[in-house]
Amino acid sequence: MTSTNSTAGETAINRQAPVAIHAQISERIRTRIATGEWPAHYRLKSEPELASDLGVSRGTVRRALATLIHEGLLRQVRGRGTFVTSMTFEPSIAQRLSTLSEDFSDQGVIFDTSVISHAVIEPPKPVAALLDLPASGRVLSLVRLRSMADAPVTYLTNYVRADVVPGIDDFDFSIVSLFGTLEGHYGLKIGTARRTFSAEAADAEVASALDIAVGAPVQYMQQVTYLSDGRPIEYSDVWIQSEKLKVTSLLSRR
Numbered sequence: 001m002t003s004t005n006s007t008a009g010e011t012a013i014n015r016q017a018p019v020a021i022h023a024q025i026s027e028r029i030r031t032r033i034a035t036g037e038w039p040a041h042y043r044l045k046s047e048p049e050l051a052s053d054l055g056v057s058r059g060t061v062r063r064a065l066a067t068l069i070h071e072g073l074l075r076q077v078r079g080r081g082t083f084v085t086s087m088t089f090e091p092s093i094a095q096r097l098s099t100l101s102e103d104f105s106d107q108g109v110i111f112d113t114s115v116i117s118h119a120v121i122e123p124p125k126p127v128a129a130l131l132d133l134p135a136s137g138r139v140l141s142l143v144r145l146r147s148m149a150d151a152p153v154t155y156l157t158n159y160v161r162a163d164v165v166p167g168i169d170d171f172d173f174s175i176v177s178l179f180g181t182l183e184g185h186y187g188l189k190i191g192t193a194r195r196t197f198s199a200e201a202a203d204a205e206v207a208s209a210l211d212i213a214v215g216a217p218v219q220y221m222q223q224v225t226y227l228s229d230g231r232p233i234e235y236s237d238v239w240i241q242s243e244k245l246k247v248t249s250l251l252s253r254r
Helices: 021-035 047-054 058-071 100-106 125-130 178-184 204-210
Strands: 074-077 081-084 112-121 139-148 151-161 190-201 217-227 232-241
Touching (some): 021 058, 047 058, 058 074, 151 204, 204 232
Antiparallel strands (some): 074 081, 112 139, 139 151, 190 217, 217 232
């Protein structure tokens, strides 16, 4: 996921400043991470692209990145690039990439889906960064509630790149699945996803949707979904009613 909406060098490098150029670059990236403009798992442009954008040598960029890698703010994955480090522990989970609705259907669970809102909007900046959107990029914002036996169990917010799936807002996602539409109607091949699980206290919005008390514990899942060619296509926040639904993973040692 290489950014197209901002770089580390929107302001010219001050070559007369007493601060070394590589240190200036490091500080700019630090600021973007600290403000959330570049969230966890955000992939930076390649070293040659950053060097070209900044008007500096590749060696200078490499030195700036090395400083931030040493500080733990960035990490490099061989063959994939340089990413903003997550500050949370994320164990590897051996499981197939399926949605909750697919899991429900596979297990014969009867559920209802209500669409609370859907519209094509300008996304929040952290979402735009994770979806590699330009400044003018738009997404389908889809908010849904899933219920079993008339009891709400999951509250979901999805953001889907509208430029990749024109007309996505015309579908009724109370009766069709999001991933099924991406694959079946648009012919997209979903490749991978990164899921992060955590425990949270329900805020007022989540508590109202799930019919629980404010501050009650909920399971929270954040996901970024990528196409087989590596392009990010969807970001989602999912809150799960802990007393109604448990998330179980099949673990494999190898």
